[in-house]
Amino acid sequence: MKWLCVKIFTSREGIDPLCGRLYCLGVGGVQIEDSADFEEFIETGRPHWDYIDESLEPLRNCETSVTAYLTDDEAGANQLSLIREGVAAMRAMDTGNVFGDLRIEVDGRDDSEWANNWKQYYKPFDLGDKVMVCPEWDIPEDTRGRIVLKMNPGHLFGTGTHHSTRMCLEQLEKLIKGGEHVLDLGCGSGILSILALLLGAQDAVCVDIDAGAPGVVGENLALNSIGPEKCRILVGDVLSEDDIPEKIGNNFDIVVANIVADVIIALAPAAYTHAKEGGLFIVSGIITERMDEVSDAIVSAGFKPETQVECGGWVCLVYSK
Numbered sequence: 001m002k003w004l005c006v007k008i009f010t011s012r013e014g015i016d017p018l019c020g021r022l023y024c025l026g027v028g029g030v031q032i033e034d035s036a037d038f039e040e041f042i043e044t045g046r047p048h049w050d051y052i053d054e055s056l057e058p059l060r061n062c063e064t065s066v067t068a069y070l071t072d073d074e075a076g077a078n079q080l081s082l083i084r085e086g087v088a089a090m091r092a093m094d095t096g097n098v099f100g101d102l103r104i105e106v107d108g109r110d111d112s113e114w115a116n117n118w119k120q121y122y123k124p125f126d127l128g129d130k131v132m133v134c135p136e137w138d139i140p141e142d143t144r145g146r147i148v149l150k151m152n153p154g155h156l157f158g159t160g161t162h163h164s165t166r167m168c169l170e171q172l173e174k175l176i177k178g179g180e181h182v183l184d185l186g187c188g189s190g191i192l193s194i195l196a197l198l199l200g201a202q203d204a205v206c207v208d209i210d211a212g213a214p215g216v217v218g219e220n221l222a223l224n225s226i227g228p229e230k231c232r233i234l235v236g237d238v239l240s241e242d243d244i245p246e247k248i249g250n251n252f253d254i255v256v257a258n259i260v261a262d263v264i265i266a267l268a269p270a271a272y273t274h275a276k277e278g279g280l281f282i283v284s285g286i287i288t289e290r291m292d293e294v295s296d297a298i299v300s301a302g303f304k305p306e307t308q309v310e311c312g313g314w315v316c317l318v319y320s321k
Contacts, residue, residue, distance in 0.1 A: 002072035003069045003071060004069065004070040004071070004076050004106055004107060005067060005107050006067065006080060006104065006105075006106055007065050007066070007067045007104070007105045007106075008065060008066050008067075008068075008087060008102060008103070008104050009065045009100060009101060009102065009103050009105075010065065010066060010102055011099055011100035012064055013099060014064075014090075014094075014098065014099030015032060015034065015064065015066060017090065018087075018090065018102075019032075019066060021086045021090060021260070022066070022068055024260065024261060024290065025079065025086055025260070025287075026313070027070075029068075029069075030067060030068050031066070031067040031068075032065070032066055033062050033065050034062070034065075064100065068083070078162040080106070082164075082260070082285070083104070084104065085188065085260065085285070086260045087102050088209055088210055089259060089260060089263045090102060091209075092209040093237075123138060124138055124139070124140055126146065127149075127166065127169050127173065128169070128173040128174070129173070130147055130173065131146055131147045131148075131149055131169070131195065131198075132144070132147070132148050132149070133151060133169070134148055134151070135150075135151060136150050147198050149191070149194060149195050149224065150220070150223040150224050151189060151191055151194075151220055151223070152189075152219060152220060152223060162314075163311045163312040164258055164284040164314045164316065165191065165192075166311070167284050167311055167314070167316035168192055168284045169191070169192065170309075171282050171307070171309070171316060172192060172195055172196050172199065172254075172256070172282070173195070173199060175280060175318075176200055176201055176254075178199075178200035178201075179200065179201070179202045180196065180202060180254055181203055181204075181251065181253050181254075182196045182201045182203070182204040182205070182253065182254045182256065183205050183255045183271075183274055184196075184204060184205065184207065184256050184257075185207050185238060185255065185257040185267055185270075185271065186208055186209075186258065186259040186263065187206035187207060187217060188208060188213070188216075189216055189217065190206050190213075190216065190220050190231070192256050193205075193217075193231060193256075194217075194224055196254065196256075197224075197230055198224060198226070201253075201254075203230050203231065204230065204231045204232075205231070205232045205233075205234065205252075206232070206234070207233075207235075207238060207244065207248060208234075208235060209237050210235070213233060214233045214235060218233065234248065238267060238270050239266055239267065245270065248274055249274070250274050252274050252275050252276060252279055253275075253276060253279050254279065254280045254281075254282065255271045255274055255279065255280070255281045256281075256282040256283070257271065257281075257282070257283050257284075257285075258284045258285045260285050260286075261285070261286050261287070261290040261293065261294050264283050264285070264294055264298075265293070265297040268281075268298045268300070269301045271301070271303075272301045272303060275321045276321070278321060279320070280306070280318060280320055280321075281318070281321070282319075283298065283317050283318075284314065284315070284317070285314070286314065286315045286317070287313055287314060287315070288310060288313055288315055291308075291315045294315075294317070295317060298319055303319035303321055304319060304320050304321075305317065305318075305319055306319055306320050
C-alpha cells in the first residue's frame with residue numbers, strides 16, 4: 001500500500017493541540033520533530049552516552065513539526081481535506097501566533113502542489129434521489145435526468161465524497177423546497193451552497209477563513225451556471241470581533257456548517273443568531289465519539305434537535321430554531 005506523508009509545521013506550544021485535532025480527525029499515530037527535544041536529550045543524556053549518533057544531528061536545528069501518514073487513495077485524499085480544514089480553523093483561532101505558521105507539506109511538496117494529484121480518485125457519483133456530483137474534468141454524457149453538481153474543489157475541502165459532506169448534501173436535497181436563504185459557515189469549495197442553489201434556494205452567503213475561498217467558490221459557481229448575484233462570498237472569522245457577523249446578516253432559513261467539532265461548538269451561538277425563527281442548522285464533520293458534546297452545545301445555544309444521521313464513524317445533525 002502506498003502512503004502520503006503529511007507534515008504540518010508548528011511550534012512547541014502547538015504540538016499538543018495539533019495532535020489532538022488530528023486524533024479527532026481519525027489520525028491515530030503521528031511523528032513529532034522538535035529541536036527542543038534534541039537539546040533536552042543532550043543535557044540529560046550526556047553522562048550516559050559516549051557519543052551522539054550522527055542521524056540525530058538534523059534534529060538540532062529542525063523546524064518543529066507533526067507528521068501523519070495517510071493512505072494514498074480516495075480515503076486518504078478525503079482525510080487530507082479534513083486536515084486542511086482543521087488546521088485552517090486552528091490557524092484562525094491562533095490570534096497570538098502561538099502555534100507557528102501551521103503550513104502543510106505533502107511528501108515534501110507544498111500542499112498546493114499536491115492538490116491536482118488526487119483527481120484520479122474523484123469520480124462522478126449519484127447523491128440521493130435526484131443529484132449527480134461530477135468533477136469538472138469527468139462529466140458523463142448520460143446524466144440520467146439528474147441535477148448535475150459540477151465541482152473543482154482545488155485546495156479547499158469539499159468534493160462530496162467524504163461521509164460528512166455527503167450526509168450534508170443528502171440533508172439539503174431533502175430539506176430545500178425552494179426560495180430559501182442559505183448561510184454556509186466554513187464553505188470550503190462552496191459545494192453545499194451550490195447544491196442548495198441548484199435545488200432552488202433563492203440565495204446563499206458563503207463564509208470561510210481561507211483567502212482562497214472567493215476564487216474557488218466563484219469558479220464553482222460559474223461551472224454550474226450560477227450568477228454571482230446569487231451568492232455572496234466572505235473571507236473572515238465569524239467568531240472574531242470584526243464586522244463579519246454584521247456583513248453576514250440574519251434571518252437565514254438554513255445555516256450549514258461542515259467543519260470540525262471544536263469549531264461547530266464555538267459557532268453554535270452565532271448560528272442561532274443568524275438563523276430565522278423556525279430555521280434549520282445542519283452540522284457535520286463530527287466523529288461519533290464527540291456527537292453528544294457537540295449536540296449539548298448546540299442545544300444550549302437554543303436549537304432543538306430534529307434529525308441524526310451516521311455513516312462511517314461520522315455524524316450529521318439537523319436542528320431547528
